Amino acid sequence: xxxxxxxxxxxxxxxxxxxxxxxxxxxxxxxxxxxxxxxxxxxxxxxxxxxxxxxxxxxxxxxxxxxxxxxxxxxxxxxxxxxxxxxxxxxxxxxxxxxxxxxxxxxxxxxxxxxxxxxxxxxxxxxxxxxxxxxxxxxxxxxxxxxxxxxxxxxxxxxxxxxxxxxxxxxxxxxxxxxxxxxxxxxxxxxxxxxxxxxxxxxxxxxxxxxxxxxxxxxxxxxxxxxxxxxxxxxxxxxxxxxxxxxxx
Amino acid sequence: xxxxxxxxxxxxxxxxxxxxxxxxxxxxxxxxxxxxxxxxxxxxxxxxxxxxxxxxxxxxxxxxxxxxxxxxxxxxxxxxxxxxxxxxxxxxxxxxxxxxxxxxxxxxxxxxxxxxxxxxxxxxxxxxxxxxxxxxxxxxxxxxxxxxxxxxxxxxxxxxxxxxxxxxxxxxxxxxxxxxxxxxxxxxxxxxxxxxxxxxxxxxxxxxxxxxxxxxxxxxxxxxxxxxxxxxxxxxxxxxxxxxxxxxxxxxxxxxxxxxxxxxxxxxxxxxxxxxxxxxxxxxxxxxxxxxxxxxxxxxxxxxxxxxxxxxxxxxxxxxxxxxxxxxxxxxxxxxxxxxxxxxxxxxxxxxxxxxxxxxxxxxxxxxxxxxxxxxxxxxxxxxxxxxxxxxxxxxxxxxxxxxx
Numbered sequence: 001x002x003x004x005x006x007x008x009x010x011x012x013x014x015x016x017x018x019x020x021x022x023x024x025x026x027x028x029x030x031x032x033x034x035x036x037x038x039x040x041x042x043x044x045x046x047x048x049x050x051x052x053x054x055x056x057x058x059x060x061x062x063x064x065x066x067x068x069x070x071x072x073x074x075x076x077x078x079x080x081x082x083x084x085x086x087x088x089x090x091x092x093x094x095x096x097x098x099x100x101x102x103x104x105x106x107x108x109x110x111x112x113x114x115x116x117x118x119x120x121x122x123x124x125x126x127x128x129x130x131x132x133x134x135x136x137x138x139x140x141x142x143x144x145x146x147x148x149x150x151x152x153x154x155x156x157x158x159x160x161x162x163x164x165x166x167x168x169x170x171x172x173x174x175x176x177x178x179x180x181x182x183x184x185x186x187x188x189x190x191x192x193x194x195x196x197x198x199x200x201x202x203x204x205x206x207x208x209x210x211x212x213x214x215x216x217x218x219x220x221x222x223x224x225x226x227x228x229x230x231x232x233x234x235x236x237x238x239x240x241x242x243x244x245x246x247x248x249x
Numbered sequence: 250x251x252x253x254x255x256x257x258x259x260x261x262x263x264x265x266x267x268x269x270x271x272x273x274x275x276x277x278x279x280x281x282x283x284x285x286x287x288x289x290x291x292x293x294x295x296x297x298x299x300x301x302x303x304x305x306x307x308x309x310x311x312x313x314x315x316x317x318x319x320x321x322x323x324x325x326x327x328x329x330x331x332x333x334x335x336x337x338x339x340x341x342x343x344x345x346x347x348x349x350x351x352x353x354x355x356x357x358x359x360x361x362x363x364x365x366x367x368x369x370x371x372x373x374x375x376x377x378x379x380x381x382x383x384x385x386x387x388x389x390x391x392x393x394x395x396x397x398x399x400x401x402x403x404x405x406x407x408x409x410x411x412x413x414x415x416x417x418x419x420x421x422x423x424x425x426x427x428x429x430x431x432x433x434x435x436x437x438x439x440x441x442x443x444x445x446x447x448x449x450x451x452x453x454x455x456x457x458x459x460x461x462x463x464x465x466x467x468x469x470x471x472x473x474x475x476x477x478x479x480x481x482x483x484x485x486x487x488x489x490x491x492x493x494x495x496x497x498x499x500x501x502x503x504x505x506x507x508x509x510x511x512x513x514x515x516x517x518x519x520x521x522x523x524x525x526x527x528x529x530x531x532x533x534x535x536x537x538x539x540x541x542x543x544x545x546x547x548x549x550x551x552x553x554x555x556x557x558x559x560x561x562x563x564x565x566x567x568x569x570x571x572x573x574x575x576x577x578x579x580x581x582x583x584x585x586x587x588x589x590x591x592x593x594x595x596x597x598x599x600x601x602x603x604x605x606x607x608x609x610x611x612x613x614x615x616x617x618x619x620x621x622x623x624x625x626x627x628x629x630x631x632x633x634x635x636x637x638x639x640x641x642x643x644x645x646x647x648x649x650x651x652x653x654x
Contacts, residue, residue, distance in 0.1 A: 048489035070491050078489035082482030086259065088266040093259070100255035101490055129266075145486070155489075 001026045002047065002153065002185070007056035009042055009209075016042050018209040020056070024202070029179050029186040031200030031217070033193070033233075035241050039209045040189045041081070044155045047187070048078040060153065074102075077151035081158040081189075083138050084145075087131035091122050091141050094130060095148065102149040112148050119174055120144035136167025143171060147178065153185045154178075160195060168195075175199055193234040197221070203233075207241045253503065260504030263474055270470035274512060278463035279519050286455040286520075286529045301392060304345050304353040305329040306336045309375075311361025313403055320399045327395065329354070338377070345379055352392060353379040364403045366411070376400070402429075450530040456520035457613030458586040461606050463516070464509050464548050465580070468556035468573030471505060475560035476569055494648040498641065502553055509549035513541075537622040544612035547630035547637075551605055554640035561647040580604040608632050 007020040017039045024030045034040045045051045047058065049069045058065040060072045085094045095116055099109045117123055120140035125133065130141060143159055156175070160168040176199055178184050190196055196203060197217065204214040213220065224236035264270050307314050321327045332344065338355055345353040355377040359370025376396060380389055409416070409426050416423055478484050487497060520532030534541065556573065563569035581587055583597075584604030593601065601607045612629040615621035 045485065049491070050485050050488045073489060073491040076489070078486060080482035080485050082480070082485075084482035084486040086263060086483070088263050089259065093262060097255050097259045098486075098490075100252050101487065101492055103252065105251045 001061060002187075003059045005057045007043075007046070007058065008054045009046060010054055016209050017046075020206070020209070020211055022204055022211050022214060024185060024187060026061070026185055027179070027183045028201040029175065029188060029199050031196035031203045032187055032189040032206060033196055033203060033237060034189075034206040038206045040206055041157055043206065044078065044157055044187065044189065048076060048155055049073050050078070074149065075151060076153040076155065077146040077149055078155045079143050079146035079157065079159055081161055083142050085130060085141060088129060090127050090129055092126045094141065094145060098145045099148045104148065112150065116144035116147050119147055119178065121170065136163045139163045139167060139171060143174070150182070151184065153187070156186060156188045158190055159188070160190065160192065172199055193237060197233050205237060205240060212240055256500040257504045257507070260474070260501070261508075264470055264508060267470060267473070270473070273466050273469050274463055274508065275515060277466075278459040278512070278516055281459040281462070282452075282455050282516060282519050283524065283527055285459065286452045286524050287527055289451040289455070290529055300328050301326060301352065301388070302328050302330060302350060303392070304341065304348065304350040305331050305356070306334065306341050306353075307331060307356040308334060308358045309356050309360035310358070313361040313364040313407070314356045317356070317360070317399055317403060320402070321395060324395060327392065342379060345381070351381045351384045355379070364400070365407050452520050452524045452529050452532045453614070453617045454589055456516055456532050457610050457617060460513060460516040460613065461548055461609040462577065462581050462586050463512055464609070465552040465555070465577050465606060467505055467509060467552050468559055468577065469570050471501060471553065471556040472560035472563060472569030472573060473566055475501065475557070476563065476566045494645055497648070498557060498644060501557060505553045506546070506549050509552065510545065513545045533617065535616045535620050537616055540621060540623045540626045541616050543623055543630050544609065544616065544626040547612070547633035548609035551633040551637035551640070554637035554644065557644045558640045558647070561644045580606045583607070585610055605633060605636055
């Protein structure tokens with residue numbers, strides 16, 4: 001279980017996260033929604049130890065992030081929204097490299113790679129340079145690299161950004177499959193409301209650095225029905241976060 | 250260890266598959282070495298094969314002018330191309346320009362009379378030297394001094410001839426008073442390690458110069474991969490995998506140290522094996538392999554550290570490659586890589602000491618030319634290593650600051 005309490009973070013004295021308190025149940029998929037600049041990526045970056053928080057406390061499966069970051073990081077995996085691998089390497093070379101950095105070697109590395117190749121459906125283009133891949137293939141590889149260490153917690157930052165409907169459907173089905181089969185806790189950010197509705201057990205909406213709504217998906221949809229007249233997450237989201245345009249920052 | 254092997258493999262594959270990096274790190278310096286060695290062959294070779302061609306018209310009918318030309322040609326530096334006796338000076342000038350001669354010599358009718366101090370024109374200047382204004386003053390002086398010297402010898406010998414009877418009366422052997430044919434000055438070149446070492450050549454200047462230049466050009470592939478990793482989120486991914494900044498730096502440092510080592514071997518091989526095939530002299534690398542390894546490591550360490558600092562503070566690849574390339578060219582020019590330090594005026598030579606590339610170049614020259622060893626390259630190596638450590642410290646601070654935000 002992930003427990004966040006009174007989390008604060010600011011950049012150049014500009015607050016980005018303000019008193020965020022949130023708990024994510026073990027084995028659940030939590031959809032994290034928010035407009036541009038709401039603080040989603042910052043929150044995930046703090047949870048994965050990429051950047052440091054200003055104050056507040058975070059515990060992951062009972063371990064304090066401040067004191068046991070190494071142990072937490074070895075049990076987690078982060079799939080950034082950018083395509084975080086080496087385009088001049090092949091898919092196999094990328095998987096080997098990131099696997100080795102996860103301290104995998106020999107048979108264990110081979111088995112992990114086979115699992116990830118299967119998950120990413122990459123058998124046919126494994127030895128092809130990644131810069132020759134389609135957008136969907138790249139997204140699948142990006143996610144597959146995140147699964148190399150068989151994490152207990154998987155952070156997915158907009159994993160379907162810029163892919164076609166087929167790849168998007170494949171990625172969503174894969175997320176549900178690994179959650180179901182491996183009891184993996186997944187925190188998932190996206191701008192696509194239908195995706196969040198489809199895969200999440202619980203939803204948190206963040207805006208201007210604050211969690212403004214959090215609960216099981218069905219409860220949230222019921223609330224949408226009450227507020228908007230029908231079970232539509234997007235309408236609820238716009239109602240809660242206001243319709244004004246947000247600048248990326 | 251396995252982790253490190255995969256990091257090395259990754260960096261090598263990235264380099265090998267980057268055509269631009271391979272061109273900058275290996276092809277560009279190899280081509281520079283060949284071009285500059287062959288182009289500057291004559292400038293550097295002290296036992297020079299340089300020949301100055303001189304268009305010549307000899308109006309003198311006497312033997313003295315023939316003796317002058319013969320004596321001058323014995324220098325093995327001057328070659329006189331005689332044209333018709335009746336050619337007037339204006340025509341000599343025209344031919345000099347049209348046939349691209351730098352010098353023309355007009356031996357006047359009175360030359361023998363001038364030497365013998367007898368006959369018509371004995372007090373008039375006997376030679377006229379026509380010079381293309383593009384010729385360096387030093388070269389003009391070389392020819393003029395040689396002519397002055399040979400003319401003086403001819404006049405002395407003629408004088409001795411005139412007082413022959415007087416000398417015989419005084420009991421002086423005429424042979425003892427004749428001018429020396431050879432110069433009485435012995436020239437010696439001074440090297441560390443005795444006289445057995447070979448003479449410096451263009452290849453011994455070019456190989457270390459372009460080697461140091463190319464080693465510092467490691468900034469291009471380092472910043473390309475470093476900034477791509479940062480922009481593509483790979484660094485974020487690595488940080489989330491508990492890979493520390495120090496490890497990231499080490500992961501860059503070791504592969505590029507090896508790439509620099511391959512560069513050193515490759516450039517030396519070009520100097521030793523390829524340059525002679527193209528007509529130049531082969532590179533001699535001295536006796537101290539330990540000294541060579543030390544200076545190569547020190548240059549490599551400082552070059553990679555500078556590259557990492559530039560890559561860590563630059564916002565874009567374009568910014569990093571521009572800063573890196575401009576700094577390399579400025580420090581290269583300043584450090585005597587493009588123009589040898591010994592042709593620079595003194596204040597520029599002093600200024601060159603501020604360029605780390607000059608420290609590296611001088612270190613390699615200690616090994617290749619001066620037959621130096623570890624103790625000779627140690628001060629330069631320590632300066633380079635100290636610079637590298639400072640740059641590396643600044644890189645770590647920069648990366649940690651980026652992690653703070």
